[in-house]
Amino acid sequence: MSQNYSDFFNHEELKGLSERPAPTEGELNAVIDKAMNLKGLSAEEASVLLAVQDQSQIRRLMEAAEKAKDIIYGKRMVMFAPLYTGNHCCNNCLYCGFRKDNKELKRRKLSQDEIAQQTRCLLKEGHKRMLVLSGESGHYPMDYLKETLETIYSVREDGANIRRVNVEVAPLTIEQFKELKTWNIGTYICFQETYDPQLYSRYHISGPKANYKNRLFVMHRAMEAGIDDVGLGVLFGLADYRYEVLALLKHAEDLERLYNCGPHTVSVPRIEPAPGAPFSEDIPYPVNDDEFRKIIAVIRLALPYTGIILSTRESTELRQELFRYGVSQVSAGSKTSIGGYDEEEEEDGQFALGDQRSMEEVISDMVDMGFIPSFCTGCYRKGRVGQDFMDLAKPGLIKHYCLPNGLVSFAEYLEDYASSDTKKKGYKLIERLTALEEEEHIRTTVGSSLEKIRAGERDIYL
Numbered sequence: 001m002s003q004n005y006s007d008f009f010n011h012e013e014l015k016g017l018s019e020r021p022a023p024t025e026g027e028l029n030a031v032i033d034k035a036m037n038l039k040g041l042s043a044e045e046a047s048v049l050l051a052v053q054d055q056s057q058i059r060r061l062m063e064a065a066e067k068a069k070d071i072i073y074g075k076r077m078v079m080f081a082p083l084y085t086g087n088h089c090c091n092n093c094l095y096c097g098f099r100k101d102n103k104e105l106k107r108r109k110l111s112q113d114e115i116a117q118q119t120r121c122l123l124k125e126g127h128k129r130m131l132v133l134s135g136e137s138g139h140y141p142m143d144y145l146k147e148t149l150e151t152i153y154s155v156r157e158d159g160a161n162i163r164r165v166n167v168e169v170a171p172l173t174i175e176q177f178k179e180l181k182t183w184n185i186g187t188y189i190c191f192q193e194t195y196d197p198q199l200y201s202r203y204h205i206s207g208p209k210a211n212y213k214n215r216l217f218v219m220h221r222a223m224e225a226g227i228d229d230v231g232l233g234v235l236f237g238l239a240d241y242r243y244e245v246l247a248l249l250k251h252a253e254d255l256e257r258l259y260n261c262g263p264h265t266v267s268v269p270r271i272e273p274a275p276g277a278p279f280s281e282d283i284p285y286p287v288n289d290d291e292f293r294k295i296i297a298v299i300r301l302a303l304p305y306t307g308i309i310l311s312t313r314e315s316t317e318l319r320q321e322l323f324r325y326g327v328s329q330v331s332a333g334s335k336t337s338i339g340g341y342d343e344e345e346e347e348d349g350q351f352a353l354g355d356q357r358s359m360e361e362v363i364s365d366m367v368d369m370g371f372i373p374s375f376c377t378g379c380y381r382k383g384r385v386g387q388d389f390m391d392l393a394k395p396g397l398i399k400h401y402c403l404p405n406g407l408v409s410f411a412e413y414l415e416d417y418a419s420s421d422t423k424k425k426g427y428k429l430i431e432r433l434t435a436l437e438e439e440e441h442i443r444t445t446v447g448s449s450l451e452k453i454r455a456g457e458r459d460i461y462l
Helices: 011-018 025-035 043-050 055-073 112-125 142-154 174-181 197-203 212-216 218-224 241-259 289-302 316-324 359-368 378-382 386-393 399-416 420-436 440-454
Strands: 076-084 129-133 164-168 230-233 265-267 307-310 329-331 372-374
Touching (some): 011 043, 011 241, 025 043, 025 289, 043 241, 055 399, 076 112, 076 399, 129 142, 142 174, 174 218, 197 212, 212 218, 218 230, 218 241, 289 316, 359 372, 372 420, 378 399, 399 420, 420 440
Parallel strands (some): 076 129, 076 329, 230 265, 307 329
16 A cells, blocks of 8 residues: 555454443433434444334334434435446455356456346436446456446437446556546445455455455555545445444544544445355344344444445345335436346346345335436436535435435436336425425525426436
């Protein structure tokens, strides 16, 4: 590394915090009361919430997270789809189907023509935001990533285009991040997988990813290079979930301290079965559904302005429940195999999918729950990123952009892609939420923008 970053957490201290006993009612009340100020929580305070075991206390935690999410984000839920461009990998991660020693996996890398076709498939479903991923290998040099982004942004399908691409690739150097910043990306995402250094070595037996410190400080390098928005994540099931959440919060705290901006997103995947990945079938530290609910709620209360991403790993029922309690970004109609969006039978992906509904089905169910599926990319394109985004989010001003942009981008989806039933109930929800908005200028803005959408204008945002 070109920078001498300092360790931002003490392993033994976090182990101690993760093993604290269940809190008393007084301790729990004090932390929840502080959380509802929406200023965030320290790892020490979050450890109190993570220690909750009683079902009634877990319910209180969930209700607090639901309230916090509603205050900050309202009813909007950002939609995206992942695009896996290749599964060659030089790492041997024992929980991943893409690992180097999985001889049963058919290796494949998408050509630019295939990437364009995958993009067209996603555009036909109504997607406007994508996440690009690949294995770590010499098959995917920086030039390939640059060309991939250019290809995606160039595709047009009935006048529609992808408006923002987030990137999840292996750790880069500061100089490489500086180059990446010039390529019109959204958020740079990279999972630590596990923060436990001993367990990390156990699971990553060879390849560049075996270098724990290189991965631990990847976001420091990214932000040092000027990347505005970064996304943290761990793979729950590799270590004690309480330890992982506390380490993640310490990570966010250090980024905030150094760069005046914490993570834009946090991803919360649990290990799912994957062919050729031994620890995906025999999970070292299983996380049950109650514990997973607690994870979502604690992250929402500890990092109130950070987007929480939930993938299609989870079941339909659990995903829909968690929409209420903290999740703010979701994938829909996802494929984790290479080229999966235009193939009738999906080949082996990186992991098994729990929610296999189509985009239309996910959106229809969201509307029934009162959520607005948002396709907005306005903040990226208006420069409301990094510290500028947080400066709007922390005083509660970001809702003045999120609500109208979410409503109008959803209306665009309803006009161009939705079935008649989804269109009818979608507009009813838009009208109801617009009427509930207290600010007259927002109601007026949404109303005039909806008229333009119905008249054929597209890509309207504040």
